[in-house]
Amino acid sequence: MVELYQMEHCPYCAKVRMAMEEMDIDFIARNVPKGSLKRKFLVALGGKEQVPFLVDTDNPAAPVTMYESDDIISYLKEKYAR
Ligand SMILES: N[C@@H](CCC(=O)N[C@@H](CS)C(=O)NCC(=O)O)C(=O)O
Numbered sequence: 001m002v003e004l005y006q007m008e009h010c011p012y013c014a015k016v017r018m019a020m021e022e023m024d025i026d027f028i029a030r031n032v033p034k035g036s037l038k039r040k041f042l043v044a045l046g047g048k049e050q051v052p053f054l055v056d057t058d059n060p061a062a063p064v065t066m067y068e069s070d071d072i073i074s075y076l077k078e079k080y081a082r
Contacts, residue, residue, distance in 0.1 A: 002027040002076070005042050005053035007034075012069040013052040019073045023081050 002020070004027050006013035020027055032038045032051060039049055046053050046065055054072045056064040066072050
């Protein structure tokens with residue numbers, strides 16, 4: 001499953017969401033508003049407060065995590081685009 005740590009108003013997150021819609025990829029949106037406890041979880045997972053942040057648990061033994069919208073879209077295209 002693809003999880004996207006994101007904020008609705010973030011243009012980089014919107015770019016990733018639109019790309020996933022175009023690629024017909026289902027995903028879970030993890031909203032991480034500034035100041036929320038979930039932000040701390042994001043930092044624990046990835047090391048930074050930055051969004052978008054992707055977690056792909058398709059292979060649960062080796063989850064893929066990634067910042068940077070362009071890198072995320074390239075990864076998703078390579079792995080999931082049909
Ligand atoms: N180069 C990054 C930029 C991402 C970015 O600047 N995200 C902003 C939100 S739009 C952010 O996370 N800022 C830090 C914060 O909100 O704490 C990308 O393309 O993903």
